[in-house]
Amino acid sequence: MATETAGLHEALHARHRAVLPDWLATYYDRPIELTRGEGRHVWDAEGNRYLDFFGGILTTMTAHALPEVTAAVVAQAGRLLHSSTLYLSSQAVELAERIARLSGIPDARVFFTTSGTEANDTALLLATAYRGSNQVLALRNSYHGRSFSTVGVTGNSAWSPTSLSPLQTLYVHGGVRSRGPYAHLADPEFVTACVADLEDVLGQTGGRVAALVAEPVQGVGGFTMPPDGLLAAFKQVLDKHGILWITDEVQTGWGRTGDHFWGWQAHAAAGPPDILTFAKGVGNGMSVGGVVARAEVMNCLAANSISTFGGSPVTAAAALANLDHLVGHDLQGNARRVGGLLRARIEGAAARLDVVREVRGRGLMLGVEMVVPGSDRPSAQAAAVVLEAARENGLLVGKGGRAGNVLRIAPPLSLTVAEAEEGAEILEAALAAAREDYAARVAL
Incomplete structure (x- = not known):
């Protein structure tokens, strides 16, 4: 030194x-x-x-100072830094097309944000508006962001600074495999017990639940995860009630888990989620996040909405270059x-x-x-x-x-x-x- x-x-x-x-x-x-x-x-x-x-x-x-991403950022910054969603953007459209295809969600629509917190906040807005309910299911030990609404579905007390929330959140078991009342069970019995817990909670809601939000691997919670297939078993129950499944892929997306491109694909037996959120790695350091949802859900909002910074020309160019490198290598x-x-x-x-x-x-x-x-x-x-x-x-x-x-x-x-x-x-x-x-x- x-x-x-x-x-x-x-x-x-x-x-x-x-x-x-x-x-x-x-x-x-x-x-x-x-x-x-x-x-x-x-x-x-x-x-x-x-x-x-x-x-x-x-x-x-992908890597620090990845040349392809740096070149894309510099080139776009030399042309135009910002325009907002009030104007068309070829970079944002191309990125949305790629992410929609990669998501596995049929008839997908993509909305860009600047962070995972904002992405999850948007997903909660969509789900509660679509279902006409502020009741949300979340996993114990979860973390979904630092905004007022995402703190309200965070089941990790170390990252939940207030008990106040615009949502009524009901926490279910399943995110932590090796601790808790079901830790001693073999995987099939663990899944059965967690499904029974979910059904018991639903029986006590007294109303329409909007969605279950879940990280396939809990990030801030310490990289804990359920047995493969648990969220698919949950989805079978959710589908009976019309409840949406939000998969929080902010940390698990883009191939990080190795076995799958998205974390939800370890639980794919019941089909894709209704809503997928992403951020972090796609921009390789640039502020890119977003939400993917089937069109019926994404288009449910009845009021005007825009994003000033989401999907900006520079961040979209960086994400496209980053995805090219990720997939190509x-x-x-x-x-x-x-x-x-x-x-x-x-x-x-x-x-x-x-x-x-x-x-x-x-x-x-x-x-x-x-x-x-x-x-x-x-x-x-x-x-x-x-x-x-x-x-x-x-x-x-x-x-x-x-x-x-x-x-x-x-x-x-x-x-x-x-x-x-x-x-x-x-x-x-x-x-x-x-x-x-x-x-x-x-x-x-």
Whole structure:
């Protein structure tokens, strides 16, 4: 680290605290500023280089500074930055056509937003207007955004700052496989129990439920997921009542899970969802989000609506270039292959450390749940130690789970085998450091 850059992070952090909200979370005891990226690596303001296993919260989907995306952004910015949805946009139409085809939803319509929160907010607006009801089903431990309505369907108390909501939300089991009252059941019995719970909740609603909103893999919740087929079993029940299924693909979409292009496809037996939301990775860092719905649902709004920034010429151009690269280089297949290798390496390390309760996930969307050694109790302290130790040795990972005890590992989908091996080695040492930290504290 160059002498002239030492202390830059402390100075910037002091300014940050003086003008930004106290509740705006940052990572690390000594927060860092990332100033440059290339491929799967980033550099901070003090010149330190890191292997990035979190991608700006699963947003840098293909690679940092991907040349095709950079070129598309520069070219479009040199012509026109902005126009709004009041004017036609060939970039937005082309992107909508591609996403409609990829979605698997018949007769699909696409509405662009600037974020996953806004996408989920729009999906809730569509569902409640279409069904004439503000009753919504959501999964326990879920996270769907930080707006007033999306907080109202967030079942993770760590990210739900208010109990006030425009919605009446009913929470059902199913998002967390290895904890809770059904954890001891085999997968078929787990699904049966969750379906029975759903039917019991519906029997108590006393009205028309608008929709079930569900993440196929719970992101902020710690990369937990149900057995394959659960949401299909739910949909069979929902269809009997005319209730819509909203799949929140903000974190699971675009091939990240390796096995499927969308998370909902692990639950495809009952057909596609009614509404799909997306964001994050499609723009590879640009602010792109949106909603896909069958035309009957999308067109149900009776009042005027536009989007000032959704589907802007620049963000749409970036997303088109990014999708071209993603599909052309089979990054979904890479996520499956390299993700499988990475998971095996992490599982091998975790098997020797009683500070790790579980390694879970699929593709390049992996979670490592940390506990107090020799127990089942979540340990946010152990996760924090791993986060810091990994950073000190050149690896950035994320953190989640209701108790803040789950490491979230989600590198760009172009991750190489060599980079996966390097990251696994650093992570293994960081996990060992967490075990040593606990032993040292017990000895005091």
